[in-house]
Amino acid sequence: MKQEIMTIISQQQLAPRIFQMTLTGDLVKEMDKPGQFIHIKVPRADMLLRRPISINQINKEAKTCTIIYRTEGDGTKVFSELTTGDSLDVMGPLGNGFDVDCLTSGQKAYVIGGGIGIPPMYELSKQLKQNGIEVIHFLGYASKDVAYFQDEFIALGDTRFATDDGSFGVEGNVGNLLLDAIQKEQPDAVYACGANGMLKMVAQVFSDNPNVFLSLEQRMACGMGACYACVCHVPDDETGVKSVKVCDEGPIFRANEVVL
Ligand code: FAD
Ligand code: FES
Incomplete structure (x- = not known):
């Protein structure tokens, strides 16, 4: 996981409240696994928590990654007002990503x-x-x-x-x-x-x-396993205290690993 000021190379609206943004930066070199996310700082002084958004596409050759997000509250609204050439403070890639290696060709x-x-x-x-x-x-x-x-x-x-x-x-x-x-x-x-x-x-x-x-989706703060804001319970835990952190042990889990 690294942090970088990435540059927006395009932003377009796909549907009401839904935007696609493409970013460029060295961080793309670290991106491999589908299902990982980036943690984006809202460029507004009063908004301290980063916003987690999944990686939609990785293009290593072009050094770009794409996200698609829906405007929900103030943070994503600020993202939607940005344009080509603007920059964003991005941490990532975060999370474990989907397991694509459990399958072989033809399956x-x-x-x-x-x-x-x-x-x-x-x-x-x-x-x-x-x-x-x-x-x-x-x-x-x-x-x-x-x-x-x-x-x-x-x-x-x-x-x-x-x-x-x-x-x-x-x-x-x-x-x-x-x-x-x-x-x-x-x-x-x-x-x-x-x-x-x-x-x-x-x-x-x-x-x-x-x-x-x-x-899985959970509200997050640090995004990297330090604050326990994003925990989710595990099955067959009579004590009710065992949990997993969605940000760094997830966000991808096998269905039998978590209580939904
Ligand atoms: P507000 O409601 O004002 O946010 C207030 C606070 O709550 C912020 O800290 C915000 O991060 C948090 N929050 C609000 N809703 C969510 C939520 N659903 N999940 C987690 N935190 C939330 N949205 C997309 O549109 N596209 C994606 O690809 C995408 N990927 C995600 C991947 C992960 C791993 C997680 C956890 C969430 C993802 N989300 C995605 C949801 C996205 O993070 C929230 O919609 C966004 O943070 C809302 O911020 P806001 O300031 O606009 O809304
Ligand atoms: Fe801090 Fe997951 S958000 S531990």
């Missing part, structure tokens, strides 16, 4: 993303595909208006969509798509990032699969 992976959990799944899918893995994407959005990155995923492989209101793809959540898919085939590994309810459903549907990897 099949389900890549599942919901809402603003979709961005890190793109770099993951790219790397899986490079390793000869067949990827099937299951992407869920609230509605067609807030859907983004559909063509990029389609270019990597079979991609199925669901929206809460049925305005695009199947109506309902990605669970409907998954239940349909597993009638025909079982994946060798499952990767998911999204709301807690979606992660619980994925863990349940694939409870017999040992390779189910979930990306």
